[in-house]
Each structure stands twice: as structure tokens, then as C-alpha cells.
Amino acid sequence: DIQLTQSPSFLSASLGDRVTITCRSSHSIGTFLNWYQHKPGKAPKLLIYTASSLQSGVPSRFSGSGYGTDFTLTISSLQPEDFATYSCQQSYSTLYSFGQGTRLEIK
Amino acid sequence: QVQLQESGPGLVKPSETLSLTCTVSGSSISSAYYWGWVRQPPGKGLEWMGNIYHTGSTHYNPSLKSRVTISLDKSKNQFSLELSSVTAADTAVYYCANVFDSSGYFQYWGQGILVIVSS
Numbered sequence: 001d002i003q004l005t006q007s008p009s010f011l012s013a014s015l016g017d018r019v020t021i022t023c024r025s026s027h028s029i030g031t032f033l034n035w036y037q038h039k040p041g042k043a044p045k046l047l048i049y050t051a052s053s054l055q056s057g058v059p060s061r062f063s064g065s066g067y068g069t070d071f072t073l074t075i076s077s078l079q080p081e082d083f084a085t086y087s088c089q090q091s092y093s094t095l096y097s098f099g100q101g102t103r104l105e106i107k
Numbered sequence: 108q109v110q111l112q113e114s115g116p117g118l119v120k121p122s123e124t125l126s127l128t129c130t131v132s133g134s135s136i137s138s139a140y141y142w143g144w145v146r147q148p149p150g151k152g153l154e155w156m157g158n159i160y161h162t163g164s165t166h167y168n169p170s171l172k173s174r175v176t177i178s179l180d181k182s183k184n185q186f187s188l189e190l191s192s193v194t195a196a197d198t199a200v201y202y203c204a205n206v207f208d209s210s211g212y213f214q215y216w217g218q219g220i221l222v223i224v225s226s
Contacts, residue, residue, distance in 0.1 A: 001169060032210070032211060034210075034211070034212040034213070036153075036213070038153075042218070043202060043216035043217060043218050043219055044145075044153065044202070044204075044213070044216055045216075046212055046213060046214055049210055049212040050210050050212070055214075087152060087153050089153075089155070089212070089213070090211075091206075091210060091211020091212060092211075094158075094166045095155075095166060095167075095168065095169065096143075096155040096158070096166075096211065097155055098145075098152055098153040098154065098155060099152065100151075100152040101152040101153065
């Protein structure tokens with residue numbers, strides 16, 4: 001099984017800050033890594049697919065990078081609506097898996 | 108626009124079988140690469156449960172494999188989840204979602220349904 005480990009698990013930041021969340025895979029997965037945003041009571045929202053492709057309608061302040069085992073999600077300038085939980089997901093294996101999530105809160 | 112809606116009981120007794128249905132609109136269930144189920148226990152992260160291809164072939168999370176079954180009903184444009192021998196640890200919000208293509212990302216999601224396991 002492929003395990004995904006996100007860091008940090010919790011992040012406190014201010015409006016306008018640049019933040020980076022890391023996702024590390026236990027096996028090399030190429031670019032089969034996707035990022036989601038989720039908020040309480042709402043469905044998860046796809047932000048980035050195949051490591052660096054921005055989903056249609058997602059603001060350009062979100063970006064993704066990485067290959068193999070190390071990936072990052074960056075938000076260039078935090079907006080109020082960005083405070084949420086972020087999760088990575090690998091689709092390299094037919095047995096998918098998610099990271100444990102990173103909770104982003106307002107400082 | 109593809110829309111997915113979960114339905115089923117919100118309360119299940121321990122040792123019984125949890126059964127949920129996802130109704131798909133705006134797309135044929137034969138058109139997506141995979142249809143899948145993901146859950147989120149209270150205070151925890153997302154957990155992939157399994158996927159089903161439009162041909163009916165399935166892949167399940169090894170941690171659940173002996174208890175989970177996903178099936179298709181093409182006549183109703185629905186797919187379903189069954190989880191047997193539930194315990195309190197299966198209390199979660201359950202989401203259905205579609206995988207658009209072989210890249211494997213979940214593009215559209217249902218709103219989720221909270222299922223509580225309790226006697």
C-alpha cells in the first residue's frame with residue numbers, strides 16, 4: 001500500500017501569507033498526486049490534479065508541484081475563504097489513498 | 108454538470124450492514140472512468156473505501172476489503188456501497204464521487220451523508 005504523509009498537520013497563518021503544505025509518498029508515484037480542499041459540511045473540492053494542473057475555476061493563487069515522492073501545495077496569498085483542511089490523494093496505484101490532512105486556521 | 112447524491116439510513120446498529128446509494132445525474136454511469144466511495148470519520152482525515160469501473164470491476168481498500176462491496180445499477184444510473192459488520196469506528200460522513208479518467212482524481216462529489224453506528 002502507498003502511504004501519504006502530510007506536513008504540517010496543523011498550520012496557523014494570516015491573511016495575505018504564503019503557505020506551503022507538503023505531501024510525501026512512501027513509494028514513487030510520478031505525478032499521480034491530487035489536492036483537495038474541504039470545509040465542514042461541504043463536499044471536498046478538487047484543487048490540483050496530476051501534481052501541478054489547476055482545476056478549472058480554482059483561483060491561480062493555488063499551485064502544486066512535485067514528482068516521485070515529494071509534493072507541495074502552495075497558496076500564494078491567503079484569502080478568508082482559504083481557511084480549510086487540505087488533503088492529498090495518490091492515484092498511481094489502483095488502491096488509492098489520502099494523506100491525513102492539513103488544517104489551515106487563521107492566526 | 109455531473110451531480111451525485113448519497114442516500115440511505117443515517118443510523119445503523121452495530122454488527123449490521125451499512126447500505127448507501129449514490130444517484131448520478133448529468134452523466135451516464137457508463138461514462139466515467141471510476142465511481143468511488145470515500146469516508147471521513149469525525150475528527151479524522153479522508154479514507155478511500157473503493158472504486159468501481161463501469162464494467163463492474165472493483166478495487167477496495169485492503170483495510171476494508173473483507174467487509175465492503177460496491178455495485179452498479181445501470182438501469183437506475185446509481186451505484187451502491189455495502190459495509191458489513193459495522194462498529195462505532197465506521198461512524199463517518201460517507202461521500203460518493205466520480206473519477207474522471209485514468210489520472211485518478213475525484214472530480215465531482217456528493218454532499219455526503221452522516222452515518223452513525225449506534226444501538
